[in-house]
Amino acid sequence: MFESKAGILWIGGIGFFALAFLSNALVPVLMYRDLPEQTAEEVVNARVMYQFEDLSRRYPEAFQAAFGEPTEEKCAEALRLGRQVYIGEGCWHCHSQFVRPVSNESRRFGDVAKTEEFQNELQRPVMFGTRRVGPDLSREGGRRGNDWHVVHFFEPKSVSDGSPMPNYPWLFDGDPEKPNRRGIALITYVQWLGSWLPSYPYYEEIEADRE
Amino acid sequence: MSSSAPSAAIPAEIPRHEDLVNERLVAWYFIASLVFLGTSMLAGLHMALQLVHWNPCPDAELLSPGRWRMVHTNAVAYGFLANAFLGMLHWTVPRLTLRPVASSALSYFIFGAWQFVVLSTAAGILIGPSLQDAPWVMELAAKYNISMSLGAQGIEWGETPVWIDPIAQVGLLLVAINFMVPISRARGPMYVTLWYFMAMFVWTFLVYAMGNFMSEYWVGGTSGGAVGGLFIHDLVGLFVTPLGWGMMYYFVPILLQKPIWSHGLSLVGFWGLAFFYPLNGIHHFLYTPIPMFLQYGAVIATIAVEFVVTTVIINFIGTVWGQGKSVYRSLPLRWFYTGMIFYFLTCLQCALQVTLTFQKLIHFTDWVVGHAHLVMFGVFSLWLFGVMTYLFPRLIGRDWWSPQLCEWHYWLSTAGVLVMAFDLTLAGIFQGYYWASLQMWDVSVDGSMPFWITRVFAGLAMLGGFVCFVWNLVMTYRTAPAKGAVAAV
Numbered sequence: 001m002f003e004s005k006a007g008i009l010w011i012g013g014i015g016f017f018a019l020a021f022l023s024n025a026l027v028p029v030l031m032y033r034d035l036p037e038q039t040a041e042e043v044v045n046a047r048v049m050y051q052f053e054d055l056s057r058r059y060p061e062a063f064q065a066a067f068g069e070p071t072e073e074k075c076a077e078a079l080r081l082g083r084q085v086y087i088g089e090g091c092w093h094c095h096s097q098f099v100r101p102v103s104n105e106s107r108r109f110g111d112v113a114k115t116e117e118f119q120n121e122l123q124r125p126v127m128f129g130t131r132r133v134g135p136d137l138s139r140e141g142g143r144r145g146n147d148w149h150v151v152h153f154f155e156p157k158s159v160s161d162g163s164p165m166p167n168y169p170w171l172f173d174g175d176p177e178k179p180n181r182r183g184i185a186l187i188t189y190v191q192w193l194g195s196w197l198p199s200y201p202y203y204e205e206i207e208a209d210r211e
Numbered sequence: 212m213s214s215s216a217p218s219a220a221i222p223a224e225i226p227r228h229e230d231l232v233n234e235r236l237v238a239w240y241f242i243a244s245l246v247f248l249g250t251s252m253l254a255g256l257h258m259a260l261q262l263v264h265w266n267p268c269p270d271a272e273l274l275s276p277g278r279w280r281m282v283h284t285n286a287v288a289y290g291f292l293a294n295a296f297l298g299m300l301h302w303t304v305p306r307l308t309l310r311p312v313a314s315s316a317l318s319y320f321i322f323g324a325w326q327f328v329v330l331s332t333a334a335g336i337l338i339g340p341s342l343q344d345a346p347w348v349m350e351l352a353a354k355y356n357i358s359m360s361l362g363a364q365g366i367e368w369g370e371t372p373v374w375i376d377p378i379a380q381v382g383l384l385l386v387a388i389n390f391m392v393p394i395s396r397a398r399g400p401m402y403v404t405l406w407y408f409m410a411m412f413v414w415t416f417l418v419y420a421m422g423n424f425m426s427e428y429w430v431g432g433t434s435g436g437a438v439g440g441l442f443i444h445d446l447v448g449l450f451v452t453p454l455g456w457g458m459m460y461y462f463v464p465i466l467l468q469k470p471i472w473s474h475g476l477s478l479v480g481f482w483g484l485a486f487f488y489p490l491n492g493i494h495h496f497l498y499t500p501i502p503m504f505l506q507y508g509a510v511i512a513t514i515a516v517e518f519v520v521t522t523v524i525i526n527f528i529g530t531v532w533g534q535g536k537s538v539y540r541s542l543p544l545r546w547f548y549t550g551m552i553f554y555f556l557t558c559l560q561c562a563l564q565v566t567l568t569f570q571k572l573i574h575f576t577d578w579v580v581g582h583a584h585l586v587m588f589g590v591f592s593l594w595l596f597g598v599m600t601y602l603f604p605r606l607i608g609r610d611w612w613s614p615q616l617c618e619w620h621y622w623l624s625t626a627g628v629l630v631m632a633f634d635l636t637l638a639g640i641f642q643g644y645y646w647a648s649l650q651m652w653d654v655s656v657d658g659s660m661p662f663w664i665t666r667v668f669a670g671l672a673m674l675g676g677f678v679c680f681v682w683n684l685v686m687t688y689r690t691a692p693a694k695g696a697v698a699a700v
């Protein structure tokens with residue numbers, strides 16, 4: 001059996017694969033089957049709408065051209081596109097999206113990650129990430145203003161000394177004041193991260209304390 | 212049964228090597244793999260330069276380091292490793308089964324299709340994001356409810372854009388058919404190498420489907436993370452690893468001209484790997500919201516793998532015992548055994564880093580990146596270089612143009628990866644402490660700088676080794692056939 005073709009194909013090839021699949025993939029799937037996946041429309045909330053409207057006021061022409069009016073539907077559309085930009089540009093290879101219960105991470109970033117937060121369309125595939133060249137972003141929403149983000153994405157070094165994060169000038173029409181459709185969508189997405197939590201992070205307060 | 216002399220089932224006449232192996236195709240696969248390895252190294256170098264502020268063109272959209280980083284890992288997995296392994300399979304499987312592959316036409320078709328998959332993956336990753344908000348893309352997405360992007364898919368090591376996945380999936384099926392036909396026709400006991408290859412054909416197909424389709428269309432969120440972890444891990448453990456070990460079980464006894472030391476240990480190694488390796492998936496996402504008991508399970512299975520690996524290493528040391536000098540003298544053997552030492556180191560590292568205590572400190576840091584290079588370059592690439600060093604003279608029909616350049620290739624690659632792995636492991640420890648002690652983020656970035664600069668130079672050494680190899684290869688092709696072709700062993 002251990003050296004026969006049938007043994008290797010059925011037991012090793014299919015059987016052991018299936019065992020791992022059952023125990024490591026299907027068990028969590030079954031455990032969370034009562035938490036239905038929310039759509040992008042359902043996860044739009046007042047805080048991210050506030051940021052979306054703020055973007056429309058700050059950059060009226062660019063916003064008008066990209067999304068028209070800042071409605072909730074448009075906000076969901078922006079979240080979907082923003083997430084695709086986040087994936088396409090490889091942000092998730094430098095930033096994680098989960099806060100661990102160890103190593104003082106909840107003091108640095110905010111609440112420890114919970115399953116419910118990830119049961120939505122914008123986390124399929126999930127954006128946990130495996131590397132932090134830059135900080136975790138799962139509690140980034142509201143931590144910085146939109147004006148900070150535009151400048152930061154246009155050229156990170158100009159607001160964050162010595163930042164190794166790449167420039168993204170193609171998310172703008174030549175000027176940080178003119179984010180294009182992809183740029184506005186990405187900023188909306190970043191502002192959404194963590195906006196569902198009961199309290200906003202206190203990161204900048206920590207920074208202020210230190211100074 | 213020993214590899215070079217299948218005893219029980221020898222047909223009346225042993226078929227001639229030329230009727231079994233399509234040497235041209237083997238060479239093509241190796242050359243394609245080298246092209247992608249070069250591309251991938253340049254891509255890695257680009258990201259490494261970005262991190263140390265030496266990115267030569269920071270504002271060029273198509274040269275964005277984030278995109279090239281994804282090309283880096285994908286070109287290595289699907290361009291370099293897959294192509295090189297396919298070439299190796301075209302050599303070993305027919306020779307072990309004494310039967311040619313199912314269809315030579317199919318082989319050529321697969322070759323073309325696979326290059327298409329790799330190239331369009333790279334094109335998709337690089338150009339796709341620029342088209343992200345083009346109206347026709349948005350329309351397609353709305354109409355067919357597919358993921359909106361033509362660019363990378365958000366799955367680590369599965370960045371192959373969603374529109375290429377089905378093609379790759381069919382390609383994997385065809386590969387399995389092409390090689391399973393001769394294997395299933397072969398009579399008599401099967402050699403260890405074929406155990407690994409057979410299981411791999413099943414695994415790779417299933418793993419690819421699971422990782423790319425399930426996480427995209429079916430399960431998201433936390434359980435999607437579990438599937439993603441299983442995918443990353445199985446791709447290494449059920450695709451690259453069985454191919455690598457199957458290859459070692461074939462080439463090492465041939466070069467040493469003696470059988471593997473212990474058949475029993477070979478059995479333990481194979482079945483231990485098959486059982487424990489797939490159970491490791493979740494160890495990539497420890498301390499996530501994935502249920503803790505599953506995380507503990509993955510940790511224990513991972514430690515079990517290290518014991519299995521140790522039996523395999525012992526088996527190969529037993530095989531070479533008493534013939535240590537040949538590892539010195541024969542360059543291919545030296546590649547193989549160096550890779551094995553690195554394998555042992557990687558697995559030792561793995562047994563430590565998987566514990567929750569280590570995870571607190573090193574997860575998310577450069578430690579993991581060091582580990583990834585040690586196993587992907589230090590082990591599997593080194594082995595493949597060994598196989599290529601051994602086979603190219605036979606494929607071309609003449610000796611290496613310059614044995615010295617072969618030595619340079621060996622020493623630059625080995626030293627490069629050793630420095631890189633050590634450097635990044637250390638960097639990881641520093642980063643872990645900077646973060647845990649709540650220093651400002653830039654402190655950790657500035658503190659990483661010396662390590663990142665060292666990494667650039669280590670990468671340059673690896674690239675330099677590669678250039679020596681390619682140059683040697685070109686010169687070997689160009690020189691007139693030497694005194695009599697090298698006999699195929």
Ligand code: HEM
Nearest residue numbers: 131252255256258259287579580583587588592670673674
């Ligand atoms: C010229 C030599 C190379 C350089 C400079 C280089 C550089 C890099 C860089 C900068 C990263 C991203 C690390 C990060 O996210 O912080 C990376 C990731 C990676 N590289 Fe390389 N690389 C080189 C060669 C290779 C080769 C030859 C292989 C495989 C055979 C390889 C396999 C990987 C893998 C698997 C990762 C992903 C690591 C992870 O996500 O944990 N690299 N490399």
